[in-house]
Amino acid sequence: MEVRTVDTRERILDAGERLFMAHGYEGTSMRQITGEAGVNLAAVNYHFGSKESLMQEVFRRRLDWLNEERMRALDALEAEAAGQALKPSAIVDAFFGTLLRMAGDENRGGMTFLRLLGRTLTEPSEFIRAFLAHEYQAVMDRYKEALFKALPEVPKAEIVWRFHFMLGATSYAIAGTDALRLVTDWQIEDEDSTDRLDRLVPRLMSFLIGGLRAPLPQF
Amino acid sequence: MEVRTVDTRERILDAGERLFMAHGYEGTSMRQITGEAGVNLAAVNYHFGSKESLMQEVFRRRLDWLNEERMRALDALEAEAAGQALKPSAIVDAFFGTLLRMAGDENRGGMTFLRLLGRTLTEPSEFIRAFLAHEYQAVMDRYKEALFKALPEVPKAEIVWRFHFMLGATSYAIAGTDALRLVTDWQIEDEDSTDRLDRLVPRLMSFLIGGLRAPLPQF
DNA sequence: TTATGATTCATACGTTCGTTTTAATCATAG
DNA sequence: CTATGATTAAAACGAACGTATGAATCATAA
Incomplete structure (x- = not known):
């Protein structure tokens, strides 16, 4: 209720x-987290219940907004199209562009959250994947359907696979x-980090x- | 030297x-590993020295062969081309196709190792990334150069980025x-797992x- | 057969883990 | 001011962690 509480919760979530x-x-x-947040060790369990619940809350804080924004973006596209078929590139931008533009918004986690999300999608922890699958279910279904309609000549299985590849x-x-240093050891040109993000x-x-939009594979 | 040793080492690596x-x-x-391998707890430290060294050996066992195979594939392409420019698709197949075809070879780790590799590339552990970066350095440089030559009209920075996207x-x-269940909840058609891999x-x-080969972005 | 070095085994070490407990401290309502 | 409920604090819990030790067991060479 009080100011202190909100502060503590937020500091823990940020850390x-x-x-x-x-x-x-x-x-x-937990000791790293509470140490960096400058709060007592017991604070995480008091405010969130457990380490797992904290992890879920870290994601929920950002994903709720992101996925609503994605829904709004698709709403806007469909309203604008007025029944016409959507451009696949517009759908891709609504899904992935909305995500990427979060990177520039420090109030919504910025690059830190995006990197966390990217890494977590391949992480093995069962409870995290189960949680994310649940969080993503609705928006995923909606976008799949939109792509099916936008690409009626492409088999649905292909679209699902390519959605998957795009996520990766x-x-x-x-x-x-x-990880980019795996591919290149030179800093790409003289781009600074904001430049790099813009590009x-x-x-x-x-x-x-x-x-x-690549040609379909022939088996 | 003896049969038991090789068995134990191999069982630990597999587990x-x-x-x-x-x-x-x-x-x-460590207890999970030695438990599943059916060996004594101390066996890992005896044969590999530490958990980190075991992890490195798990990768080295497969990556040594994979990266040599990739080098051979590129050698073959360049020999065949006899000075002519290589097709980008042939380079991509030499790099990623060679990797993917490991999935069908149980003697080389099969799907298990490939999934481990895929997950590890985004994993945060510093020593793993440092190790992989070192293991991959030579083959990466070689393939970058090949792509630069095959796509002389594309800026090198773009090629590096797209290599990175392909890896992802x-x-x-x-x-x-x-993670595919994130995208789809239905099993794609009636493909069994070998079918799925072939396709x-x-x-x-x-x-x-x-x-x-997509059109270059205009900034 | 015995000696030797390699391997396996049971066990324990010291640390760190996530969580819990109990008491102190705080802010606010009556 | 005092009572009350929320929050913070310090300390400890048992469990699990990676690693190390020293004795038992094994295979092999002399």
């Missing part, structure tokens, strides 16, 4: 977000500011749409 | 590979037999090449 991003769920201890490329693009969006979009 | 894949590095304990899409495609390769290849 958890940053540390889970940097070291993973299993690799981050995007996760890497976000999570892997470090990442169109770069990734071109790639995603190129993949989505 | 470690499977468990690291299923629960991650931090999420897997592939990792997900592999790691995410489970995954051309599906992913179409996507990757579509993305690689």
